[in-house]
Amino acid sequence: MKLQQLRYIWEVAHHDLNVSATAQSLYTSQPGISKQIRLLEDELGVEVFARSGKHLTRVTPAGERIIAAAGEVLRKCESIKQIAQEFSNEKKGSLSIATTHTQARYALPTVISSFMSRYPEVALHMHQGTPTQIAEMAADGTVDFAIATEGLELFGDLVMMPCYRWNRCVIVPKDHPLTKLKKLTLEALAEQPIVTYVFGFTGRSKLDEAFSRKNLEPKVIFTAADADVIKTYVRLGLGVGIVARMSVDEEQDKDLVVLDASDLFESSITKIGFRRGTFLRGFMYDFIQQFAPHLTRDAIERVIHCQNKAEQEELFKDIALPVH
Secondary structure: OOHHHHHHHHHHHOOOOOHHHHHHHHOOOHHHHHHHHHHHHHHHOOOOEEEEOOEEEEEOHHHHHHHHHHHHHHHHHHHHHHHHHHHHOOOEEEEEEEEOHHHHHHHOHHHHHHHHHHOOEEEEEEEEOOHHHHHHHHHOOOOOEEEEOOOHHHOOOEEEEEEEEEOEEEEEEOOOHHHHOOOOOHHHHHOOEEEEEOOOOOOHHHHHHHHHHOOOOOEEEEEEOOHHHHHHHHHOOOOEEEEEHHHOOOOOOOOEEEEEOOOOOOOEEEEEEEEOOOOOOHHHHHHHHHHOOOOOHHHHHHHHOOOOHHHHHHHHOOOOOOEO
16 A cells, blocks of 8 residues: 555545546546556455446545545645654745635735745745534645634534634715614615625625524625625615624725724624644744734644534633724
């Protein structure tokens, strides 16, 4: 059994069983990958992939467990490399982050700019996706950190830490009827066509819960994962927008009226998470603290040693999180 063979089956499984695409991503040949997978299956005495002719059709039950174990081995190997790099050159390496558009566009630019100035030899890679995809990428080791508001709690093997609180605002064109109200209410919002986030994105559940508590059915007529897209359709008069307050730029969005909605919806908490057992290099601790100053190295290490999520939450219950 070779480490290369384990990498091949892992990568093929994560390229939708497309050996050609896997070969391109690994800069090797398709026949070479197929041959090594066959050699591994012969050695193990079981098939990792079911086939129809020359095509892989699915992962076998045995293959699912083998690939999961292979992922663990590959992550351990990566940790060994990280440890060596930390001692050979503590300011050189790579950092990969998975997050949503809102975080990437509005919360992270200043942090990333500062980080890259401080660590010019660290290659930073950003992946965007749904909260569930983001959590999956952290859980399977595809990325080092996941930053999201929802979805991370679905994966029990992630160490999660709260970064900041944020709330929503309502955006409307100038002279919209809602701008004439003395006080914005959920009842008034429920009467309007609403443009907001896709369910599962950027604290959308808090929005739905607020309407549900008052037995109101919001008229959500258009959803998107991108706050900039939502603003575009508000400008077209499609409906009123409900977005994260941090996503509104006073200069770029000066054609829109921003209505505070913080008293209508419960605030949300953005968290950063990483796979339990991940070796954190010095610049990784530094990135986390730049993003969330209260998450010092000492605080992070205390969280790492917690046995469960309840203990993690206990550590931060009395901390006043910054508000974005």
